[in-house]
Amino acid sequence: MSLTRITHLPPAGFLGCVRQRPFLNPTSPSSLPRGATARSVYRRPGQPKDNRPPWEKIQLDFTKGVQGLKRHLALLKKELVEPLVGPQGKPLLEHMLEQNRVVWEFRGPEGLEQWSVSSDREIGGQSEVYLKLGRNSNTCLLYGNLCSTPPKDGETRYSGYCALRSKQPRCSFDRKVHMDWTSFNTLHLRVRGDGRPWMVNLAAETYYSHQKDEIYSYFLYTRGGPYWQEVKIPFSKFFLGYRGRIQDNQHNLWLDKINTLGFTLGDKADGPFQLEIDFIGVSKDYAHIEEFAYEMNKKP
């Protein structure tokens, strides 16, 4: 099954891109976190392999180092001070009784820095995607142009996707931190789209490295029109896919270590699109008791 085909995409295009790819690279290398260099990027068919030894790819810069050190020390200080108040910087009672949490909101330019956009430019397509703040600069507007003409490299058969993905949250010294959503069971979004269907992707931390492209997805249908739309998606509905293929052996999403959340558009309708996001949160819906919406039986 390839309902999520478009989502898989260059798995590393979102996070890792350090090699110089002047005509392919829509994300600026400076906005990428350090430590993401270990992942290989998608190499287009016909593109020569980068055979440079690893030490030639390192760029040493003194000012960059000082800035990084300052940033990391600030993060470290925050990390040390926060537990004095309570878990995750909140008082204990509030933390225990939390029923909903706003995870991402866009109330200024700093909200956009936690996100990265990508499109099929990376595999040679012609889609464009841009991210900016909305009209009164407290929403996030993802817009662009979708073009599903596959690149003429002889191998790629499908193209036409645009994606927005949150960056992996990191604490000091580039250690990964994960979001713990175990006390919630519903993803809550407030969006305004243009009628196109999107896909919401959740990536959790995995144990083995070959599982790193496993992504849990569900659909986000937008109504279109001038009104905002509140969307609640229970986590039990997310199905497992690997590199764009729905897996036969399904499993429910484990919410204790969530890494990233993303949106993908790939509905094969060429033309402009836009999606405006007000906030993304998680909530606890007591009426929802389903654990997993799909059968978990093995194939015969």
Next chain:
Amino acid sequence: MMTCARCLLRLQGLEGVMGVVRPSADRGAALLQAASVLTQTRGLSKPHGEVRRPFHGSSARRERRPPSALLQPEEGGEAGRSVVGGEAGRSEEGGEAGRSVVAQDNLFEPRTRDKAAFGAAIEAFTRQSRRRRGHVEFIYAALQKMPEFGVERDLVVYNRLLDVFPKEVFVPSNFIQRMFNHYPRQQECAVEVLETMETYGLMPNMETKVLLVQIFGEKSHPMRKFQRLMYWFPKFKHANPFPVPRLLPADPVDLARFSLTRIADDLDAKVTVYQMPCTDITEAGEEVTFPHIVGSQSPEQMELLAQHRPSRPVFVEGPFPLWLRTTCLYYYVLRADPLPPGEKGEEPYDPERSLYYPLQLELDLERDMGDLGDDFDVDEVDEGPVFAMCMTDRGDQATLNQWVSGLQETNPVLGQVPTLFRLDSGPRMLQNPVAQGYRPHPETEPPAPKEEEEVEVYPSHQQADVTLEEEPRHSRGVKQ
């Protein structure tokens, strides 16, 4: 031999096309002729001395209509197609040498590109080679040509394509074959057929299953693919809470009505057709077309508009895109700017609005520990109220002004309120992010030139006095 056969094929195709025009008696003659050609071919091919491999036709195939009566919308197509089949048979009598390599694309070059022609091509292929040599290439070629013939959403055609595979040859017969990938090229090809079906959202049926079992066996890769399709497609079939029909109404007024009901998000919203599309000829002899104007307004929106302060202007904004599957429509919105923070006043409850239950309760209840509330801790996005929406196929000011005048009949406030037009140039939605002053990714900025937002003062109606000249009147002629 091949070129000769192709010429003949074209000639016969022409004949088939002409058959539409011919009177019915003549058509009957053509049919008869085709039938005679068919019988003749059969008779000729038998003494050829070939030992025919007993291909098992699928039971599904057997229970269908006879192949000559398959898939034809008009009789002309039928005559042409069966003649083509007979023709292909005739090429067979020339010997095996000429058709060892078949250029599969040539089968897909008829005059008319429709379902009947596609079926004819498949029929021609299955007839011209008893061993079905090169069927994998044929199926790949057919898959590529499907959108051209307009049959990419037709399940029957996919089943016929799968029927091209010889039956029972690729079924693994012992455990070693079953363990390894038996006939991988053929299996990949069948998976590709199923994947194309999946791309177009077609769910296979029982006939597909019977075919796949006959061709590849119970646990082959195509069968697995089939099972996955049958498992996941019904799961997500009705997942969309805002469904769009596959075939949208062709009439633009109906389409606009459907879209406005969809985006209104209010069951009470009333859709009004302000102007039907029509073409008129003026006295000067010019042809004038009037675009359709369809608007929608809910009672709530009317109430909001009635409370609107006449000193503040209302805006006609747009065009905003709305996608219904692969169709893009544009709508326009009548709205106001949000009130400045100081002027917001809470509306006092009218206690007589409902006599059955109180609208306001003053209870002093203790909060339990778990009652932290269900609301998210976010600031409300403050946007101006939307008063009405409309769809038209011509987004110029004169048309929209006509809509506002039509709205004025039900909303008399609009006569006193200045109406401003904030229209983007042309039906495109990509606004320039430069105006926001923030660039998330400087390299990803679009290279498009900056477009000025057009703000113009326009009287909403003839008797409406508009005295709002301080609005900038720039870029009057910039409209692109």
